[in-house]
Amino acid sequence: MxxxxxxxxxxxxxxxxxxxxxxxxxxxxxxxxxxxxxxxxxxxxxxxxxxxxxxxxxxxxxxxxxxxxxxxxxxxxxxxxxxxxxxxxxxxxxxxxxGNHFPPPTGKKNIMVFAGGIGVAPMHFFTKYFRKENIRVFVGAKTDGELLLHDTFCEICNEVKIATDDGSYGRCGLVTDFLPTSMEPKTVIYACGPKSMLQSLSMMIPAEVDCHVSLEERMACGIGACLGCAVEIWTVAGEKTIRSVCKDGPVFPLKNVVWENK
Ligand SMILES: Cc1cc2nc3c(=O)[nH]c(=O)nc-3n(C[C@H](O)[C@H](O)[C@H](O)COP(=O)(O)OP(=O)(O)OC[C@H]3O[C@@H](n4cnc5c(N)ncnc54)[C@H](O)[C@@H]3O)c2cc1C
Ligand code: FES
The missing domain is CATH 2.40.30.10 (Translation factors)
Structure with a gap:
């Protein structure tokens, strides 16, 4: 490249x-x-x-x-x-x-986007790109001072919900609190945000629900040459393997990512 x-x-x-x-x-x-x-x-x-x-x-x-x-x-x-x-x-x-990209939400009825902190950046492009779909967006930030793109998301999609850790804007708590306890068929979830947020999603979303996350590891070369951005991924055989976020990602199915302490 x-x-x-x-x-x-x-x-x-x-x-x-x-x-x-x-x-x-x-x-x-x-x-x-x-x-x-x-x-x-x-x-x-x-x-x-x-x-x-x-x-x-x-x-x-x-x-x-x-x-x-x-x-x-x-x-x-x-x-x-x-x-x-x-x-x-x-x-x-x-x-x-x-890198790769989010798979399109083709054929899905319940499309949810979770964006935490600066993770709003790729989720903005996703939501704008697929704006004709009926996307619900959930944005989380530590405080109102760090909350980004609320108005921009409101212009693109019908439903936008906000959570801040300190309650200075929107609901007080974590953005993952918006995740419904039961999910209708044809649900797909897309997410980018801090590792803690993605790890919470991995514990809350049943494996049969489609969920795609963008990982933000530190990178040096960006083209798969240095292994600086290696992450552990589950293979279909249930074994752990190593993948580079830059070349094989940054988007991975949530259920394939190996989280520490899980
Ligand atoms: C695929 C991908 C997409 C990204 N998209 C964006 C984006 O759209 N907007 C954005 O602001 N940032 C994004 N990042 C993170 C961004 O690359 C880093 O913030 C940036 O490299 C920091 O460079 P620096 O020289 O300013 O910081 P440094 O001086 O290198 O580091 C400063 C501090 O930031 C921490 N840090 C650096 N990189 C990361 C990282 N990737 N994740 C967590 N902590 C980190 C370091 O540990 C250190 O504490 C993305 C990262 C990846 C891998
Ligand atoms: S940054 Fe070098 S392999 Fe990914």
Whole structure:
């Protein structure tokens, strides 16, 4: 997968330490599917400083229209702090789209999306891409200050429910509290969020219910070469095997993921 050069069209900070980056990409950039991601890295001409050498970093596609790629990111460390200081016109290297994608909800009647924290980014692209389907979205955040995309989801789908850990917006508690105790046939669930959220879903969702999750392991190469993003997966024979999140994922059936302490 070759890298291309993208240039910053706009960068906004809708919530403190959360940024929406719009990049112009070449016509040759393939249209991504929901769940896919890109690796971003600085060019030698970058004016903003990354403190020392840094490897590319993975980011889910938040939105895409021909020639324009959008990324929603949270400032957590070295590279995301550099990205927060990008300005319009600056160039950066983009590799992608990478990885697999969420299977479409074809033939499903009860479609639920669970998004926690910055996990809203790929779930936004999914929900927008399949907006003609009747999707219910459940968004969780620690506090109202970290709650993202509530209004945006409300514009795309009919039912959006919010939970915050401290009750500062929506229901007080975890987003997984919205999961119904019994699920009608033809249910499919899609999710991205912190490991704890996905692990809770794995304990709450019966194995016969279709559920697909996007995992966000740390990555170095992004193309299956370094094993830096290895996760344990159950095979059909009930044995554990190793898969790379970047090449075999990031989307996996929830029931196939091996969770620690489960
Ligand atoms: C497939 C995929 C899609 C992703 N999509 C997004 C996205 O859309 N928006 C977004 O903001 N982030 C996303 N991430 C996470 C993002 O890649 C990291 O936040 C980023 O690499 C951090 O780089 P940094 O140099 O700023 O942080 P570093 O300086 O490298 O690390 C700072 C802190 O963040 C922690 N950290 C770094 N990477 C991760 C990770 N993957 N998971 C949990 N903790 C981590 C480190 O342990 C450390 O505590 C995604 C990750 C993957 C694998
Ligand atoms: S990041 Fe290198 S194998 Fe996945």
């Amino acid at each position: 070759e890298e291309c050069l993208g240039s910053v069209v706009a960068i906004d900070e809708p919530k403190k330490d959360h940024f929406l980056l719009t990049l112009r990409v070449p016509e040759s950039f393939s249209a991504p599917l929901p769940g896919q991601f890109v690796m971003l890295r600085q060019t030698p001409s970058s004016t903003a400083e990354v403190n020392g050498f840094s490897l590319p970093r993975p980011f889910s596609v938040y939105d895409f229209t021909a020639g324009s790629l959008m990324i929603l990111f949270r400032r957590v460390g070295k590279v995301t702090s550099w990205m927060a200081h990008l300005s319009p016109g600056e160039a950066l290297f983009i590799r992608g789209p990478l």
